[in-house]
Amino acid sequence: MLLFILALVTSLAILVSFKIFERFNVSTPHAIVINYIVAFALGYLYQPYNFQNILSADWIYLSTISGIILSVLFFIYALSIKYFGISITALSGKMSILIPIIVGFVLLGDKILAHRIIGIIMIFPALYLLLYENDKHAKSNKTKYLIFPILLFLFAGSNDSIFKIADTYYLLGDISNVYMYLTNAFAISFVIAIIVILIQKPSINKNQYLKTGIAGIELGILNWYSTFFFLRAIRLLPISIFIPLYNICLVLMSVLLGRILFKEKFDKNKIVGTIIAILSIVLLSI
Numbered sequence: 001m002l003l004f005i006l007a008l009v010t011s012l013a014i015l016v017s018f019k020i021f022e023r024f025n026v027s028t029p030h031a032i033v034i035n036y037i038v039a040f041a042l043g044y045l046y047q048p049y050n051f052q053n054i055l056s057a058d059w060i061y062l063s064t065i066s067g068i069i070l071s072v073l074f075f076i077y078a079l080s081i082k083y084f085g086i087s088i089t090a091l092s093g094k095m096s097i098l099i100p101i102i103v104g105f106v107l108l109g110d111k112i113l114a115h116r117i118i119g120i121i122m123i124f125p126a127l128y129l130l131l132y133e134n135d136k137h138a139k140s141n142k143t144k145y146l147i148f149p150i151l152l153f154l155f156a157g158s159n160d161s162i163f164k165i166a167d168t169y170y171l172l173g174d175i176s177n178v179y180m181y182l183t184n185a186f187a188i189s190f191v192i193a194i195i196v197i198l199i200q201k202p203s204i205n206k207n208q209y210l211k212t213g214i215a216g217i218e219l220g221i222l223n224w225y226s227t228f229f230f231l232r233a234i235r236l237l238p239i240s241i242f243i244p245l246y247n248i249c250l251v252l253m254s255v256l257l258g259r260i261l262f263k264e265k266f267d268k269n270k271i272v273g274t275i276i277a278i279l280s281i282v283l284l285s286i
Contacts, residue, residue, distance in 0.1 A: 003236060007229035008246065012253055014222050015090060017215070018081045019262055026215040027204040028078045033197055034216025035223055036071065036190035042224040043183030047176055054184055059170040062162050063181045067188025069159040074189075075196065076155060080148040085264040088130050090254030091277045092149040092156075094247045095123050097284045099157025100164045108168055119283030122276055127153070129273025175231065182227060244285035251278060 021028050054060060080089040098120055104110035131146055163181075171177045204212065234242050255274060258264035266274070 003229050003233035004242075004246070007226060007233045008249055008253065010222050010226035010229060011250055012257065014219065014226060015077075015081065015086045015254060016257060016261070017219055017222065018078045019086055021078075021215055022082065024211055024215070025208060027202060027208050027212045029075070029193075029197055029200065029202045030204055030208075030212050031216040031219055032071075032074045032078070033190065033193040034213060035074070035219035036186050036193050038217050038220025039224040040183060040186040040190055042221065043179060043186055046228070047179035047183060049180050049183070054180065057170075057180070059166045059177075059181055060184070062166040062170070063184045064188050066159055066162050066166075066181070067185035068192050069155055069162070070185055071189035071192035071196070073152070073155045073159060074193075076148055076152045079145070080152050083145040084131075084149055085258050085262065087255045087258035087264055087266070087274070088149060088270075089152065090251055091130055091274065092127070092153045094251050094281050095126065095277055096153045096155075096157030096160065097243075097247070097281060098123050099154070100161040101284055103161040103164060107165065115283045115286065119280045122280035122283070126273050126277035126280055129269045130277065132269050132273075178231060186224075244282050247281045247285055248278060251281065 018028065020026075021031060057063075077089065077093075080092065101110070101116060101120070105112055127150075131149060166181060167173065167178070171181060230246075233246075236242075251274075255266075259266070
């Protein structure tokens with residue numbers, strides 16, 4: 001139970017961190033770069049490996065693709081939280097479970113279950129209600145940013161799908177292989193994040209150096225340990241119990257934290273959308 005709670009708390013802390021970075025004038029793009037080198041270093045400490053072995057591993061290409069997606073994903077998380085808040089970002093991320101389920105149906109021979117079909121159908125009205133704005137002013141301001149929660153949905157689902165394929169065919173549940181896979185992915189993420197920074201050239205001043213460095217280290221620690229605790233906790237409960245329980249707890253806590261800490265507003269559409277989204281996640285997870 002402790003590992004489950006730690007997995008939940010560290011994942012929530014990542015979402016909250018992105019929101020807090022705005023208030024403390026942290027340069028989020030630079031913090032994301034630092035985050036990945038810290039996550040890589042922690043991964044290497046837990047599972048040192050020979051670079052030659054990594055290059056010859058069957059899963060190296062999938063891990064590299066995961067690293068590229070993970071890097072882009074954190075930038076999208078930051079932007080989605082900035083414009084839509086913690087609650088909607090968490091819901092968009094967790095509803096992406098739809099994508100690996102479809103991949104399971106099509107590529108991995110998973111059984112097509114009636115309740116999952118219902119869950120898939122429910123995702124679309126849930127997304128519409130969550131992203132729809134009644135207020136005309138808010139609608140005009142947010143319409144151009146709708147791409148971020150939608151991209152989050154697609155990228156998070158794609159990354160989970162790639163990991164599902166890698167685990168099914170190559171990692172085979174071996175925790176040491178999983179650690180090496182993730183550590184390599186974090187190394188690739190660091191390289192991609194550096195490239196993004198060099199292209200975008202986001203501004204940072206001397207007053208931001210220290211706080212951004214601390215923020216990046218904190219984010220990297222949370223990033224690694226949220227994955228570490230998740231992978232450890234998932235072995236203690238049947239996956240059919242763990243995944244829905246974890247997803248629902250994360251979504252509900254995100255909604256509560258968004259409301260309590262950051263005064264995120266929920267109109268009737270968003271309340272109904274949240275309820276439908278939670279039911280959809282439950283149906284897709286079991």
